[in-house]
Amino acid sequence: MSVVAGGGARMPEAEGRAAEERAEERAGFAPGVPFALLPFALVSSGETLVGKGCLGLVAEGGEPLGARVRAHLAASAAAQGAAPASPVSGISASGISAPGISAPGISAPSAAGPDMVVGALPYERGAPAHLFQPAELSRSAGRACFAAAFPPPALVRPEPLSPACMRIAAEPPLAAYRAAVAEALARMQASEGAPVGEALRKIVLSRSLRLSSDRPIDASALLRALARDAGVTAFCVPLPPAGPPLAPQMPARALVGATPELLVARQGRAVTSHPLAGSARRWREASADRAAAQALLASDKDRREHGEVVTAILDQLAPHCVALGTPEGTGLTATASMWHLGTRICGRLRRPDLSAIDLAMLLHPTPAVCGTPRAAAARAIAELEGYDRGFYSGAVGWCDGAGDGAWHVALRCAEVAGREARLYAGAGIVPGSDPVSEGEETSAKFAAMLQALGIDEDGRPLTEDGA
Numbered sequence: 001m002s003v004v005a006g007g008g009a010r011m012p013e014a015e016g017r018a019a020e021e022r023a024e025e026r027a028g029f030a031p032g033v034p035f036a037l038l039p040f041a042l043v044s045s046g047e048t049l050v051g052k053g054c055l056g057l058v059a060e061g062g063e064p065l066g067a068r069v070r071a072h073l074a075a076s077a078a079a080q081g082a083a084p085a086s087p088v089s090g091i092s093a094s095g096i097s098a099p100g101i102s103a104p105g106i107s108a109p110s111a112a113g114p115d116m117v118v119g120a121l122p123y124e125r126g127a128p129a130h131l132f133q134p135a136e137l138s139r140s141a142g143r144a145c146f147a148a149a150f151p152p153p154a155l156v157r158p159e160p161l162s163p164a165c166m167r168i169a170a171e172p173p174l175a176a177y178r179a180a181v182a183e184a185l186a187r188m189q190a191s192e193g194a195p196v197g198e199a200l201r202k203i204v205l206s207r208s209l210r211l212s213s214d215r216p217i218d219a220s221a222l223l224r225a226l227a228r229d230a231g232v233t234a235f236c237v238p239l240p241p242a243g244p245p246l247a248p249q250m251p252a253r254a255l256v257g258a259t260p261e262l263l264v265a266r267q268g269r270a271v272t273s274h275p276l277a278g279s280a281r282r283w284r285e286a287s288a289d290r291a292a293a294q295a296l297l298a299s300d301k302d303r304r305e306h307g308e309v310v311t312a313i314l315d316q317l318a319p320h321c322v323a324l325g326t327p328e329g330t331g332l333t334a335t336a337s338m339w340h341l342g343t344r345i346c347g348r349l350r351r352p353d354l355s356a357i358d359l360a361m362l363l364h365p366t367p368a369v370c371g372t373p374r375a376a377a378a379r380a381i382a383e384l385e386g387y388d389r390g391f392y393s394g395a396v397g398w399c400d401g402a403g404d405g406a407w408h409v410a411l412r413c414a415e416v417a418g419r420e421a422r423l424y425a426g427a428g429i430v431p432g433s434d435p436v437s438e439g440e441e442t443s444a445k446f447a448a449m450l451q452a453l454g455i456d457e458d459g460r461p462l463t464e465d466g467a
């Protein structure tokens, strides 16, 4: 379906587009390479990190990723004639300073370079990660450095002169997704007699929407819109262009999204995870919204779906921790569009040498994005989804030379490249799930990205009140 999205005065299409492309060039957004200048960003109401430029990519290779990150940062420090930089301390209300890291708000170039890598981990454990050492880093409590790095449109470019025209194709179509959910349920039922620990108990199935626009999609505007939700960590990870390395005409790519889920954070010996699973869409009308939240809290199906994730994370962390628990138990977590069941897990590491990236690789993929048992669920996902998830349901985050860092599950996101975007959403399937409801749940999860793009799931423009 082809429709017109957005507002603004109309002018002949070719003329309007040429004017917009001139404006993009003035603002440093060359048409076709709109992400060349995009920073890495993790934006939340608690803490914001913005990394600009790239001093080097963490190499691929046979070593575990954590070891390659340590080697990269040690080599970078040695090349600059310095001992590895001192650990980045915890963030305070006034922000922090460390080598290559500026005070909140303003990025200051550093000769030494930040003692940190940032980037994205793919869903497939064997696929290449995309981690790099930024040239400059800003970090702030709250969002101060976000506003500086991603200024509102009035400061860098005029509003679009004509509305964008966007087409959406569901891949797989909703009916095929429901059929895959039914097949997942059948496989779980068939495995019921399997030996203890081998029966399939949960499979997370996703679907995607392919979007094409008549002009480059503005990833900065998307990020700004997503970051308005106080319940998420909005992110932007610039990715290398897809396709052959010597294909300069390929548009650069970015992973842009708004996740509510913390895979793992490490600060010193303190380790935290905040897994989510079990979901309900939110409603505008307050009593309907409250009823949806209460029904979610009381739902046996959602509690089982959630319990699989908490148990798996506790089991994986336990051998590495001297203390581990869920101090607040399971409760509700809200984004602007979704309710989730969430459980904060806190532990104290036995050894100080297990870094944030080691911990992320230990836990990923949790049953929030894969299933239980992990290997059998991963096989079912590969067969039933039939596409490569790329970085969706992997993780985005950072790790410094001291091993501290935070990795967020890459959810409610899109891979954006030039005029194309691919959006993803999934749902956990357990015995008792219903294919139609799970399809509706994925639609509800698409809402955050679609609202930021100003369209509905069919590509139709949203009205002023977001309906």
Ligand SMILES: C=C(O[C@H]1C=CC=C(C(=O)O)[C@@H]1O)C(=O)O
Binding pocket: 204, 206, 261, 276, 277, 278, 279, 340, 367, 368, 369, 393, 411, 412, 424, 425, 426, 427, 428, 429, 445
């Ligand atoms: C897989 C997704 O969400 C996960 C995280 C929270 C709740 C989930 C659920 O209720 O199914 C999923 O496990 C997604 O948003 O694509």
